[in-house]
Amino acid sequence: xxxxxxxxxxxxxxxxxxxxxxxxxxxxxxxxPHRIIVDTDVDTDDLFAILYLLKLNxxxxxxxxxxxxxxxxxxxxxxxxxGGHAANQIYDMLYMMGRDDxxxxxxxxxxxxxxxxxxxxVGGYLPIIDxxxxxxxxxxxxxxxxxxxxxxxxxxxxxxxRRSFLPQGSRRYSPLRQPTTQEVLIKTIxxxxxxxxxxxxxxxxxxxxxxxxxxxxxVKHIYIxxxxxxxxxxxxNDTSCQPQxxxxxxxxxxxxxxxxxxxxxxxxxPFAAYQVIHSGIPVTLVPLDATNTIxxxxxxxxxxxxxxxxxxAQYVFKSLKAVRDTWSDDQFFTSYFMWDSFMSGVAASSxxxxxEHEKNEFAEMEYMNITVITSNKPYGxxxxxxxxxxxxxxxKFKLQKNGVHSGHVQTGIQDPFCLRENGTGIxxxxxxxxxTGPDSVRILVTTRAKPNVDPTSSLDREFFVNFLDVLxxxxxxGRFNFTSEFPHYKEVFYKPDFKGKKLGKIVVFDMDMxxxxxxxxxxxxxxPVEEINLKAILVTGSGxxxxxxxxxxxxLLHMMGRDDIVVGLGDSFGLNQSYPNNPNVxxxxxxxxxxxxxxxxxxxxxxYGLARDxxxxxxxxxxxxxxxxxxxxxxxxxxxxxPLALEVWRSLVKSIDxxxxxxxxxxGPLTNLANILLSDTNSSSIIQEVFILDGNxxxxxxxxKGNVMNIPSNKYAELNMFLDPLAAKMVFESSLDITxxxxxxxxxxxxxxxxxxxxxxKNTFEARFTRRLLTKLDRLxxxxxxxxxxxxxxxxxxxxxxxxxxxxxxxxxxxxxxxKVHADGNLSKDGEVIxxxxxxxxxxxxxxxxxxxxxxxxxxxHLASRxxxxxxxxxxEQKIRWSSP
Numbered sequence: 001x002x003x004x005x006x007x008x009x010x011x012x013x014x015x016x017x018x019x020x021x022x023x024x025x026x027x028x029x030x031x032x033p034h035r036i037i038v039d040t041d042v043d044t045d046d047l048f049a050i051l052y053l054l055k056l057n058x059x060x061x062x063x064x065x066x067x068x069x070x071x072x073x074x075x076x077x078x079x080x081x082x083g084g085h086a087a088n089q090i091y092d093m094l095y096m097m098g099r100d101d102x103x104x105x106x107x108x109x110x111x112x113x114x115x116x117x118x119x120x121x122v123g124g125y126l127p128i129i130d131x132x133x134x135x136x137x138x139x140x141x142x143x144x145x146x147x148x149x150x151x152x153x154x155x156x157x158x159x160x161x162r163r164s165f166l167p168q169g170s171r172r173y174s175p176l177r178q179p180t181t182q183e184v185l186i187k188t189i190x191x192x193x194x195x196x197x198x199x200x201x202x203x204x205x206x207x208x209x210x211x212x213x214x215x216x217x218x219v220k221h222i223y224i225x226x227x228x229x230x231x232x233x234x235x236x237n238d239t240s241c242q243p244q245x246x247x248x249x250x251x252x253x254x255x256x257x258x259x260x261x262x263x264x265x266x267x268x269x270p271f272a273a274y275q276v277i278h279s280g281i282p283v284t285l286v287p288l289d290a291t292n293t294i295x296x297x298x299x300x301x302x303x304x305x306x307x308x309x310x311x312x313a314q315y316v317f318k319s320l321k322a323v324r325d326t327w328s329d330d331q332f333f334t335s336y337f338m339w340d341s342f343m344s345g346v347a348a349s350s351x352x353x354x355x356e357h358e359k360n361e362f363a364e365m366e367y368m369n370i371t372v373i374t375s376n377k378p379y380g381x382x383x384x385x386x387x388x389x390x391x392x393x394x395x396k397f398k399l400q401k402n403g404v405h406s407g408h409v410q411t412g413i414q415d416p417f418c419l420r421e422n423g424t425g426i427x428x429x430x431x432x433x434x435x436t437g438p439d440s441v442r443i444l445v446t447t448r449a450k451p452n453v454d455p456t457s458s459l460d461r462e463f464f465v466n467f468l469d470v471l472x473x474x475x476x477x478g479r480f481n482f483t484s485e486f487p488h489y490k491e492v493f494y495k496p497d498f499k500g501k502k503l504g505k506i507v508v509f510d511m512d513m514x515x516x517x518x519x520x521x522x523x524x525x526x527x528p529v530e531e532i533n534l535k536a537i538l539v540t541g542s543g544x545x546x547x548x549x550x551x552x553x554x555x556l557l558h559m560m561g562r563d564d565i566v567v568g569l570g571d572s573f574g575l576n577q578s579y580p581n582n583p584n585v586x587x588x589x590x591x592x593x594x595x596x597x598x599x600x601x602x603x604x605x606x607x608y609g610l611a612r613d614x615x616x617x618x619x620x621x622x623x624x625x626x627x628x629x630x631x632x633x634x635x636x637x638x639x640x641x642x643p644l645a646l647e648v649w650r651s652l653v654k655s656i657d658x659x660x661x662x663x664x665x666x667x668g669p670l671t672n673l674a675n676i677l678l679s680d681t682n683s684s685s686i687i688q689e690v691f692i693l694d695g696n697x698x699x700x701x702x703x704x705k706g707n708v709m710n711i712p713s714n715k716y717a718e719l720n721m722f723l724d725p726l727a728a729k730m731v732f733e734s735s736l737d738i739t740x741x742x743x744x745x746x747x748x749x750x751x752x753x754x755x756x757x758x759x760x761x762k763n764t765f766e767a768r769f770t771r772r773l774l775t776k777l778d779r780l781x782x783x784x785x786x787x788x789x790x791x792x793x794x795x796x797x798x799x800x801x802x803x804x805x806x807x808x809x810x811x812x813x814x815x816x817x818x819x820k821v822h823a824d825g826n827l828s829k830d831g832e833v834i835x836x837x838x839x840x841x842x843x844x845x846x847x848x849x850x851x852x853x854x855x856x857x858x859x860x861x862h863l864a865s866r867x868x869x870x871x872x873x874x875x876x877e878q879k880i881r882w883s884s885p
C-alpha cells in the first residue's frame with residue numbers, strides 16, 4: 001500500500017509538473033497572438049519599424065510564440081508627413097507585404113468644444129491644446145518640422161522612392177469612406193487586448209484615452225519611442241552638432257535654441273504625451289538615451305548594402321541611402337540613429353520575455369520615475385499662450401488652476417519667452433523629465449543598446465544582427481515591387497511632335513494644385529497649340545495642397561502626352577513668412593486658414609481620392625541632387641533632381657527667341673510671380689501679360705464677402721491674396737500688364753449639374769475623368785458641410801477660359817481700375833483688394849461681366865475634342881499594357 005501511495009503521489013506530482021509546464025508554455029509560447037496597433041507619423045524610420053514588425057508577424061513570432069499580429073496602423077497627421085500622402089504609402093507597403101487585412105486609420109472631422117467636450121472622430125491634425133471644432137489652426141509645435149526638402153516634402157514622397165518602388169494596390173484614401181483613426185482605434189481595442197506601438201506624436205492615442213477610459217483595460221502595454229530622460233544629444237568627440245546643441249537632452253535641431261530639452265515625438269503634442277504616460281497603462285519608453293547608443297554606423301550600412309535579399313530589405317536600404325545621400329552634412333554616421341526600428345525590436349524582445357519585461361536581448365532597461373512637461377513655470381499665469389486656461393472661468397478638461405499644465409506653453413520655435421540673450425533656451429515643453437513626487441510615473445526605460453555578443457562581428461550592436469536577419473528572412477516576404485509586379489513594365493515618356501506647326505503664345509501656368517487648378521490645366525492642354533504653347537508649370541506648396549502633390553501634376557501631364565512640359569516647385573512659404581537661415585521652416589500666420597482634413601489638404605493631396613486612377617508618370621518629385629545645385633554631395637542620380645520654380649523660369653527665358661515674350665496665368669497665391677520680380681529687375685520686360693484668378697474687390701458700394709475660411713475677422717479678402725498678401729501687393733504695384741478675374745466673377749460658375757450634364761456625352765479620357773471629379777465634388781458638397789465650398793473649384797476654370805477664349809462668344813467686358821492690396825500684417829484686413837485713389841498711373845484690367853452659360857459649353861467642348869487628347873487614360877490601362885507582351 002505504501003508503494004502504491006508513493007507511486008500515486010509521484011504520478012500526481014508529475015501530472016502537476018506537466019500542467020505547470022504546459023501552462024507556462026501556453027502563456028509564452030502557445031497563447032493568443034500579441035495584437036498590435038502601430039500609431040505612426042510615417043517618417044522614414046517608421047517604415048523601417050513597420051516592415052520589421054510585419055516580418056515578425058508570421059515568421060519568428062507566429063511559429064514560436066503563436067503570433068505577433070499587426071492589427072491596425074493609425075497615421076498621425078500633425079508631424080513629419082501629411083495625411084493623404086502618408087495613408088497611401090501605408091496602403092502600398094501593406095499591399096507589397098500581402099497584408100491588405102490590416103486596418104488603416106487617418107484623420108477624422110470631430111473636434112473639441114470650448115468646454116472640453118471631445119466629439120467623436122477627432123482627426124488629430126492639431127495638438128490637443130489647439131484643437132477646436134475644425135481641422136485648421138496654428139502650427140504651435142509643428143512649425144519645428146521643415147516643410148520642403150529635408151522635411152515633410154521628402155517624407156511625403158519617401159525622397160521620390162515610393163512611386164518608383166512600392167506596388168500600387170486597390171486600397172487608397174477616399175473622402176468620407178476612409179476609416180478614421182479613432183474609429184480604427186475603438187474597433188480594434190474593443191475586440192480584445194492589444195499592445196500599442198507609439199512611434200510618432202501622441203495626439204491620436206492621447207485623445208483616445210481621454211475619450212474611452214472604459215477601454216483602457218484592453219490596452220496591455222504601450223511601447224513608445226520618444227523623449228530624452230538622461231540623454232546627451234552629442235556624444236563625446238562628436239562634431240556633428242552645432243556647439244550650442246551639444247549637451248542638450250533633446251534633438252530639436254530646428255528649435256534647440258528655444259527648447260534644448262524636447263524630442264520631436266513628445267514636442268509635437270506634450271499634453272497628449274502626458275495623458276499617455278499618466279494613463280495607468282504599463283509603459284516601456286525607448287528614449288534618446290537609448291537610441292543615441294545605436295547610430296547607423298558605416299559598417300552596418302555597408303553590411304546592409306551587401307544583404308538585400310527581399311523587396312522589403314531593398315526598400316529599407318534604398319530609403320536609408322536616400323537619407324544618407326541627402327544629409328545636410330558629413331556626419332550622417334554619427335547623427336542618424338535606429339529610432340523607431342530599435343523600439344520595435346526592444347518591444348518584440350520584451351514580448352518574448354513577457355514574464356520578466358525588463359529582460360531584453362537588445363537593450364539594457366531600468367525603471368525610472370518621470371513626467372512630461374507640458375507648460376513652463378511659473379504656473380497659474382495668464383499670458384495668452386495657454387488655450388487650456390487663458391480667458392476661461394473654468395479650465396478646459398477641468399484641469400487644476402495652478403497645476404502643472406497652467407504655465408506658459410511654448411507658442412512656436414521663436415517664442416521670445418523661451419529665448420534668452422545668452423542663447424540658452426529655457427522652455428521644456430515635451431521634456432520627459434526624471435522627477436519624484438505625486439506627478440511622477442514609474443515606467444520602464446531603455447537606457448542603452450546592448451553590444452553584439454559576437455566580438456568578431458563588424459556589427460557592434462546585437463540589434464543590428466537581428467534587424468538584417470528579420471528583413472531578409474524568406475518567410476512572409478514582400479510579393480513584388482513596382483517593376484516586378486508587371487512583367488512587361490516600360491518607362492515611357494510622351495512628348496508631342498509640333499514640327500510644321502506655328503505655335504501660339506508662350507504660356508506659364510502658376511498653380512497651387514487645388515482640384516480647380518487641375519480642371520484648368522486640362523482645359524489649357526486642350527486649347528490648340530497654335531493658340532497656346534504651354535511651356536512650363538510652376539507650383540507652390542503654400543496654397544491649397546502640399547508640395548508633394550506635384551506628383552499629381554506630373555501624372556496628369558503624362559496622361560495628356562505632355563512630358564515635355566517642365567514643372568517647377570516654388571517656395572514652401574509666402575514672402576517674409578519663413579524664418580531666417582531656413583526657408584523651409586516658418587510660421588503659419590496665413591496658411592492656418594487652410595483645413596488639413598476633409599475638404600482641405602487631405603483631399604487636395606489625393607485629388608479627392610482620384611489621383612491614383614491617373615496613369616503613373618515616370619517623372620516625379622525626387623530628392624536626388626548634386627553639388628552643382630547646392631547639395632552637400634552628389635547622389636547616384638543627380639540628373640533626377642526636382643527643378644525649382646525660379647530655375648524653370650530662368651531656363652525658359654534663356655530658351656525663347658529674342659523679342660519673344662511670356663504670358664502668365666496664375667491660379668494660386670502670387671508667391672512665385674513675386675519671386676520672379678524680385679530675382680530679376682528686367683523680368684517685367686519679358687512678361688507680355690499676367691492673368692490673375694485672385695482677389696475680391698471691396699468698396700462701400702459693393703461689400704461682397706470674401707472666402708477666407710476659418711479666419712472670421714477677415715470678411716472681404718479672397719483666399720489666394722490672403723495666403724501671401726505681401727506677394728500680391730508687390731505684383732499689383734509692379735509695371736506688369738495685369739488682367740484680374742476677381743472672386744465675384746468666379747462665383748458665377750457654380751452649377752455642378754450644368755457642367756456635369758454637358759460632359760456626360762463626351763468620351764475622351766480627360767472628359768470622363770473631369771466628369772468623375774466634378775460628380776464626386778458635387779456629391780460631397782451635398783453630403784457633408786465640410787465640402788460646402790467645393791463649388792468654388794468650378795470657378796477656377798474661368799481664368800483659363802478667359803485667358804484663351806473667344807471674347808465674342810463669352811461676351812466679356814472689362815474695366816480699368818487702380819487697385820491695391822492690404823498687406824500690413826493685420827489678419828482681419830490682409831489680402832483685401834480696394835481702390836487705390838492715390839495711384840496716378842498703371843491700370844489693372846478687371847473682368848466685370850461675361851456669359852457664364854457659354855463657359856460651360858466652351859469647357860465641355862474643348863475637353864470633348866479629339867485633338868490633343870489623352871494618350872493613355874488611366875493607371876488600369878497601364879497595368880494591362882505592362883502585364884502582357
